[in-house]
Amino acid sequence: MVTRRGFVSCALCAVAGGFAAVATDAQAQPAGQTTGVTRKILSTEALPGGQYVVVQVAAEIAPGAIVARHTHPGIESSVILAGEAELLVDGQPNRTLRAGDSFQVPAVTPHSLRNGSGATRVAGTYTVEKDKPLASPA
Template identity: 45%
Template sequence: MKKLTIATALAAAALGTGVGLLNAQQPGFTRTVLQDQDLTAQGRHAVVARAEFIPGGQAGRHTHPGEELGYVVDGTLQLLVDGQPPRTLKAGEVFFVPAGVVHDGKNVGKGKAVVLATYVVEKGRPVATAIK
């Protein structure tokens, strides 16, 4: 497992692997790709990643070209999904974000928050795109 930096994310995107992540990760937030796999469903790709947030750390508003299914491993996370009220999630809880929906995650606890997420996305597209 290695942490993706901007350079490796750009290299992965250039190679067409579909592992490209946010253009630049926010301070206090890191995402580590654990598995990157083409699926048998035509044109679909799955990425499993571990995201870590320091206290107050935030992912930044972004979208995915496919669904995100997440599990909070540790800590307390506020999930902000456009069009929905904010949700506070604790360790052991799960969440779902539909394709193309703008969302953000923020650690609202006192310790580190950890999320394990699976992204089922269109092959050849970056896993996440930052929204300004």
């Protein structure tokens, strides 16, 4: 089942436990807000076996915005579509990412993002356990 729902003012990676992967309707629900980030859920789909869901998102991060440290109960795989940002992942060197660069963050690994001087657009895919918050503060 694929559903579509858009909303704004949420962090790139749903900081502060801002979203929950919901088994009953396989959607991500907003609960918190962060300024400087616009996020749109493109699709949410349950995977075979019923333990995980895949949430695909598009996000735009305002110039100079910072996404606070957080974790996910699964893997985040994203690509920078436009702009430039610095990715900070615990246990890894900081990376400057530009349009065309992709990155992956392992499950339950604290990470954050500092945007550059222009707007940055990101496409992200989260493969996470259903019934758990999509993100939690770290």
